[in-house]
Amino acid sequence: MSDLSRHLPLSARPRVDESGVSGDWRTAVADVVASAAALEPTSAAAAARFLAVAGLDREFAGLPLAEVATAVRTGSRRRIRVLADALRALLELAGDRAVAIPPVIGGAVALYASTRMPFERRAALSGTAVHATDAEWTFGRGPVREAPAREILDFVLGLSDTPPPAPTR
Structure with a gap:
């Protein structure tokens, strides 16, 4: 049984210190x-x-x-x-002014908002991974849609009706 547990997805992770992880934002x-x-x-x-x-x-x-x-x-x-x-x-x-958004904040909000947006918006991103070209975050699985973080955030937060561009095949 112990040999089997090494092959399970969560049991094979390397041990790291997670004491700083919190749900307090x-x-x-x-x-x-x-x-x-x-x-x-x-x-x-x-x-x-x-x-x-x-x-x-x-x-x-x-x-x-x-x-x-x-x-x-x-x-x-x-x-x-x-x-x-x-x-x-x-x-x-x-508005149109540039705003610096730390990648941790942008990525966390994009992931959270993508699960809460209306069905039509979720369908637009379904089956794809969304990657911020100017930040170090990606969410989802499948062919990659790339756009600047601001454009992704505008879409998932309902400030824009333009989804990140569909991946080219």
């Missing part, structure tokens, strides 16, 4: 809010819209975004859903 959410603050929203309405889309308006209505970032960083645990909402709000606020 508060630091990442705080980084996204800080990025929004750095964009200097042109009005209080733009900042309020960011907080509403990010789902943070009930807790932090009326506060400057820099203070919200600090409060989130030192506050309670945040789930990946909150990170996805915050990143969507950041991309919406940024």
Whole structure:
């Protein structure tokens, strides 16, 4: 029986320290809010819209975004859903402006959002792997669809109707 277990997918992995793995995304959410603050929203309405889309308006209505970032960083645990909402709000606020998105945040949100998007969007990516050409993340299986991370995130977060280009055969 012990010989068989060596060939099972999970038992053959090399041992690594996983003590730092957590489901708490508060630091990442705080980084996204800080990025929004750095964009200097042109009005209080733009900042309020960011907080509403990010789902943070009930807790932090009326506060400057820099203070919200600090409060989130030192506050309670945040789930990946909150990170996805915050990143969507950041991309919406940024519009055509470039925004630096760390690969860990972009990849985690892309994977999470790809499982939550409407059926039509999931069908567009079905049976393919999606690879960010400017970041180190890929999700899915099959022929590879490649696009910049921002374009992939725009599609999976519902900000664009254009999926990553289909693989050429």
